Amino acid sequence: xxxxxxxxxxxxxxxxxxxxxxxxxxxxxxxxxxxxxxxxxxxxxxxxxxxxxxxxxxxxxxxxxxxxxxxxxxxxxxxxxxxxxxxxxxxxxxxxxxxxxxxxxxxxxxxxxxxxxxxxxxxxxxxxxxxxxxxxxxxxxxxxxxxxxxxxxxxxxxxxxxxxxxxxxxxxxxxxxxxxxxxxxxxxxxxxxxxxxxxxxxxxxxxxxxxxxxxxxxxxxxxxxxxxxxxxxxxxxxxxxxxxxxxxxxxxxxxxxxxxxxxxxxxxxxxxxxxxxxxxxxxxxxxxxxxxxxxxxxxxxxxxxxxxxxxxxxxxxxxxxxxxxxxxxxxxxxxxxxxxxxxxxxxxxxxxxxxxxxxxxxxxxxxxxxxxxxxxxxxxxxxx
Amino acid sequence: xxxxxxxxxxxxxxxxxxxxxxxxxxxxxxxxxxxxxxxxxxxxxxxxxxxxxxxxxxxxxxxxxxxxxxxxxxxxxxxxxxxxxxxxxxxxxxxxxxxxxxxxxxxxxxxxxxxxxxxxxxxxxxxxxxxxxxxxxxxxxxxxxxxxxxxxxxxxxxxxxxxxxxxxxxxxxxxxxxxxxxxxxxxxxxxxxxxxxxxxxxxxxxxxxxxxxxxxxxxxxxxxxxxxxxxxxxxxxxxxxxxxxxxxxxxxxxxxxxxxxxxxxxxxxxxxxxxxxxxxxxxxxxxxxxxxxxxxxxxxxxxxxxxxxxxxxxxxxxxxxxxxxxxxxxxxxxxxxxxxxxxxxxxxxxxxxxxxxxxxxxxxxxxxxxxxxxxxxxxxxxxx
Numbered sequence: 023x024x025x026x027x028x029x030x031x032x033x034x035x036x037x038x039x040x041x042x043x044x045x046x047x048x049x050x051x052x053x054x055x056x057x058x059x060x061x062x063x064x065x066x067x068x069x070x071x072x073x074x075x076x077x078x079x080x081x082x083x084x085x086x087x088x089x090x091x092x093x094x095x096x097x098x099x100x101x102x103x104x105x106x107x108x109x110x111x112x113x114x115x116x117x118x119x120x121x122x123x124x125x126x127x128x129x130x131x132x133x134x135x136x137x138x139x140x141x142x143x144x145x146x147x148x149x150x151x152x153x154x155x156x157x158x159x160x161x162x163x164x165x166x167x168x169x170x171x172x173x174x175x176x177x178x179x180x181x182x183x184x185x186x187x188x189x190x191x192x193x194x195x196x197x198x199x200x201x202x203x204x205x206x207x208x209x210x211x212x213x214x215x216x217x218x219x220x221x222x223x224x225x226x227x228x229x230x231x232x233x234x235x236x237x238x239x240x241x242x243x244x245x246x247x248x249x250x251x252x253x254x255x256x257x258x259x260x261x262x263x264x265x266x267x268x269x270x271x272x273x274x275x276x277x278x279x280x281x282x283x284x285x286x287x288x289x290x291x292x293x294x295x296x297x298x299x300x301x302x303x304x305x306x307x308x309x310x311x312x313x314x315x316x317x318x319x320x321x322x323x324x325x326x327x328x329x330x331x332x333x334x335x336x337x338x339x340x341x342x343x344x345x346x347x348x349x350x351x352x353x354x355x356x357x358x359x360x361x362x363x364x365x366x367x368x369x370x371x372x373x374x375x376x377x378x379x380x381x382x383x384x385x386x387x388x389x390x391x392x393x394x395x396x397x398x399x400x401x402x403x404x405x406x
Numbered sequence: 407x408x409x410x411x412x413x414x415x416x417x418x419x420x421x422x423x424x425x426x427x428x429x430x431x432x433x434x435x436x437x438x439x440x441x442x443x444x445x446x447x448x449x450x451x452x453x454x455x456x457x458x459x460x461x462x463x464x465x466x467x468x469x470x471x472x473x474x475x476x477x478x479x480x481x482x483x484x485x486x487x488x489x490x491x492x493x494x495x496x497x498x499x500x501x502x503x504x505x506x507x508x509x510x511x512x513x514x515x516x517x518x519x520x521x522x523x524x525x526x527x528x529x530x531x532x533x534x535x536x537x538x539x540x541x542x543x544x545x546x547x548x549x550x551x552x553x554x555x556x557x558x559x560x561x562x563x564x565x566x567x568x569x570x571x572x573x574x575x576x577x578x579x580x581x582x583x584x585x586x587x588x589x590x591x592x593x594x595x596x597x598x599x600x601x602x603x604x605x606x607x608x609x610x611x612x613x614x615x616x617x618x619x620x621x622x623x624x625x626x627x628x629x630x631x632x633x634x635x636x637x638x639x640x641x642x643x644x645x646x647x648x649x650x651x652x653x654x655x656x657x658x659x660x661x662x663x664x665x666x667x668x669x670x671x672x673x674x675x676x677x678x679x680x681x682x683x684x685x686x687x688x689x690x691x692x693x694x695x696x697x698x699x700x701x702x703x704x705x706x707x708x709x710x711x712x713x714x715x716x717x718x719x720x721x722x723x724x725x726x727x728x729x730x731x732x733x734x735x736x737x738x739x740x741x742x743x744x745x746x747x748x749x750x751x752x753x754x755x756x757x758x759x760x761x762x763x764x765x766x767x768x769x770x771x772x773x774x775x776x777x778x779x780x781x782x783x784x785x786x787x788x789x790x
Contacts, residue, residue: 069717069725069741099713101726101742134710135743239718241710312696312777313785320786326518326625329483333453334623341453342485357453358485359519393696395779401697402704 024159024175027187028210030054030250034153035161038146040094040139041132046165048143049091050115050150051206057251058125060086061219063226065243071098072105073128074242076112080127084215086248087125089206090115090150091166092143093191095132098241107138114144118151129204129244131168131191163189166204169400171280176272178265184211184253186265190273203230203277205245207269210253211262221263222247229270232302232388233278234309245270278389283397286318288373288390296382300337304377305388307331315393321368325354332377343380349373408543408559411571412594414438414634418537419545422530424478424523425516430549432527433475434499434534435590441635442509444470445603447610449627455482456492457512458626464496464511468599470632471509473590474499474534475550476527477575479516482625491522498528502535513588513628515552515575547573550588553784555664560656562649568595568637570649574657587614587661589629591653594637595646605647606631613654616686616772617662618693629654662773667781670702672757672774680766684721688761689772691715699777705752709738712759727764733757 026033031053038048053060062081064074080086090111097104108130112123119126130138153161163173170191177187192203207222226245247266278287290308295301308314311331317324325346332344346354351366353359410417415437422432437444446465448458464470474495481488492514496507503510514522537545547557554575561571576587591606610629631650662671674692679685692698695715701708709730716728730738735750737743 067714067717068719068723069713069728096710099710099725099738099742101740104742134708134714135738137743239714241714241717312781316782316785319782322786324518326480326483329453330451330518330623330625333451333625335452339452341483344453354483354519356485358483358488359521393782395782397696398700398703398777398779398782401700402706 023177023187024163024189025051025187025206025208026156026159027177028185028208028250030210030252031208032154032156033158033162034150034155035158035165036146036150036153039142040092046161047092047094048146048150049162049165050154051089051162052119052154053087053248053250055250057212057249058085058087059213059215059218059249060084060246061215061222062244062246063222065240067239067241069099069241071096071130071242072100072108073097073130074244075105076108077127077129077244080125083124085125086127086246087121088115088119089127089129089246090147091129091204093131093166093168095130095136095138096134096242097130097138098134100137104137107140110140111143114147118147127246131166131204131242134241159187159189166191169282174273174276176269178268180257180261180265182255182257184209184255184257186269188269188273190277192277203243205273207247207266209249210251211249211255211257212251213249213257213262217259218247218249221266224263225267225270229267229274233274234306234388234390278391281391282400283394284391285394286373286392287371288318288375288392289387290390291374291376291385291387292379293376293385294378294380294382295384296338298384298386301384301386302388303335304332304337304379305386307335308375308377309388309390312393318368318373319392319394323348323353323363323366323368328375328377329354337379338381339379345378345380347376407561407571408547408573409435409571409590409592410540410543411561412569412592412634414594414636415592416538416540417542417546418534418539419542419549420530420534420537423526424476430545431476431478432530432534433546433549434538435473435546436503436538437471437632437634439634441596441633442469442471443597443599443602443633444468444630445599445606446628446630447606449624451623451625453483453625455480455514455626456484456488457481457514458628459489460492460496461511461513461628464508467508469509470511470630471505472499472503473511473513473630474531475513475588477515477550477552479514479520479522480518480626481514481522482518484521488521491524494524495527498531502531511630515550515588515626518625543571543573550575553666558657558660560653562652564641564645564649566639566641568593568639568641570653572653572657574661576661587627589657591631591650593633594635595633595639595641596635597633597641597646602631602633605650608647609651609654613651613658617658618690618772618774662775665775666784667778668775669778670757670776671755672702672759672776674772674774675758675760675769676763677760677769678762678764678766679768680722682768682770685768685770686772687719688716688721688763689770691719692759692761693772693774696777702752702757703776703778707732707737707747707750707752712761713738716761721763722765723763729762729764731760
């Protein structure tokens with residue numbers, strides 16, 4: 023399953039002692055080839071963690087032999103010494119694999135601003151190398167968890183005989199420009215790096231990039247796509263793109279459901295938009311309204327808070343032509359009260375808000391969660 | 407005090423039965439002149455409440471005879487019937503004052519999306535007219551409260567013999583483009599409408615517009631400045647501007663301290679910016695980070711969350727030259743850990759975050775609050 027579902031990949035997930043408490047905190051994924059083609063997308067945050075700076079450089083070459091990931095520390099805002107730590111980690115993995123560090127990607131997640139315990143981490147790499155196996159995908163997915171309550175894994179098999187697998191972590195700081203997350207997707211299809219890059223960018227654009235649980239953008243977001251070519255199959259491009267998109271969508275859904283403190287999974291469908299950009303912009307504005315998110319938490323169909331969020335955007339619309347449905351009940355029609363709000367049932371976990379801009383044929387859906395006292399509690403105490 | 411501190415103004419605040427529970431919910435302010443010069447600034451939200459549309463039209467004439475304000479309903483997203491309700495309210499006040507409705511401003515606050523109980527409101531206007539007095543400022547300030555726990559009033563006297571007074575309401579939905587608020591400022595100085603407009607825009611730009619408690623922008627924000635000229639004094643322009651700014655700053659501070667569920671008043675000082683716009687942009691990004699706001703609530707000096715918010719902006723900066731102080735302790739220097747975080751005392755209510763962009767001579771301060779379970783609770787239950 024997970025990243026070892028496709029042929030050509032081995033993985034391990036071990037407890038290196040980076041986290042206090044003895045939980046798994048180091049994952050290693052090795053691509054045994056024959057291909058090492060790879061692509062990556064990274065956070066749009068201008069404050070980038072050391073492993074993001076390193077891995078973006080690695081991925082610019084279009085080849086990845088191994089990915090080493092740690093939880094227990096983000097290695098962000100750690101200056102040049104932090105960058106040296108990332109470099110040393112890549113060198114350590116490369117030495118163990120008898121290769122050069124230039125094809126070793128590094129990902130880190132956890133608290134910002136603290137150096138990693140390098141003795142523990144480098145010792146962990148030695149242990150992880152000895153435990154690499156074709157069954158290691160689940161342990162690797164477990165090792166990258168921070169506040170995640172469950173491991174996130176996914177895979178899809180093509181009828182044509184190749185597979186796409188993936189793992190992800192992320193529970194807070196989930197916002198556009200990638201959610202706060204690490205994600206590694208693998209495939210045994212034979213695909214060149216340029217095609218991987220195009221497929222990954224399109225897949226993340228419509229999945230992870232449309233997840234916004236708390237409006238906060240991470241310093242560490244990384245999504246990697248590695249192809250071993252071990253199946254010997256050159257896939258149909260459209261089918262391959264769809265399988266990668268499906269794995270991304272599945273993992274994004276798992277991130278959403280596990281978001282910190284969330285009790286509702288909210289889909290904001292924006293329809294009738296003059297452009298897809300407008301639809302996404304409006305969806306994000308609603309997803310970022312704390313007042314709206316509190317109302318849904320309270321199971322209050324407060325469409326006024328939807329309209330006041332829509333009104334902060336520069337999307338094409340006229341107020342008197344806005345319609346809003348909550349779970350299928352059109353409680354706002356023409357910018358004013360519509361159907362009876364008592365008809366809206368907000369008890370289920372899944373909530374759908376439909377915003378009709380009446381301005382064109384385009385649409386997009388942005389996913390978010392409610393804002394809860396549990397979110398506040400979890401994030402008031404995170405670093406202590 | 408309040409809006410009746412300056413000569414030439416009478417006010418009343420009464421219970422019209424718009425709110426359930428019998429609290430005051432209707433305020434009336436009358437400018438007895440000799441001047442009726444006035445200026446107004448309104449929400450930047452594109453979804454504007456009926457009273458905003460009406461009052462913007464009134465203010466375009468530069469003259470206001472009276473302002474009628476109600477709590478208990480925002481009259482936003484109420485369509486053309488809602489606009490007719492606002493118009494009828496202005497007509498009612500005008501008739502009682504034997505004047506035309508064209509110089510009667512209307513403000514409403516409360517839940518979005520519901521029509522106002524017009525019988526109660528129009529009856530309330532009759533009552534309010536009979537109670538207009540030179541002592542009515544406090545009652546008027548009380549009548550515009552929604553979730554405000556206290557009335558917000560302020561005044562400043564010039565040595566030169568004129569006065570500036572004001573009242574405001576607002577406790578949530580406080581974000582740039584004006585906080586969610588209604589505010590009326592009065593003066594007995596002799597000032598032309600054009601000068602009032604310039605003074606008011608500059609004053610709100612550096613006060614209310616730099617208050618962002620929850621990132622949510624209202625449909626109803628209105629700040630009015632009315633001059634009666636009753637003191638007969640044409641003020642020194644700089645002094646007058648400073649007094650209006652001081653009243654706005656005082657009221658903004660009161661809004662901040664009374665923000666829903668807040669336990670901390672946070673000033674985000676951005677210094678070393680390449681432009682004032684950059685400084686404001688960075689301040690707002692930090693003020694809107696739920697993760698940062700939760701950390702301060704938990705008295706956790708989590709500067710990593712400050713940097714990750716700074717990194718979402720397009721302000722001029724280099725990560726390795728960012729410095730952050732919390733309550734005077736420079737816990738981040740050069741984009742990495744600085745002084746010992748245990749030195750930071752976050753127990754006081756007032757918290758100052760200083761972000762040094764090391765990119766220029768400009769600065770600005772944005773004010774926000776922490777994010778608390780009480781905010782979530784209050785806003786989950788508001789309309790029910």
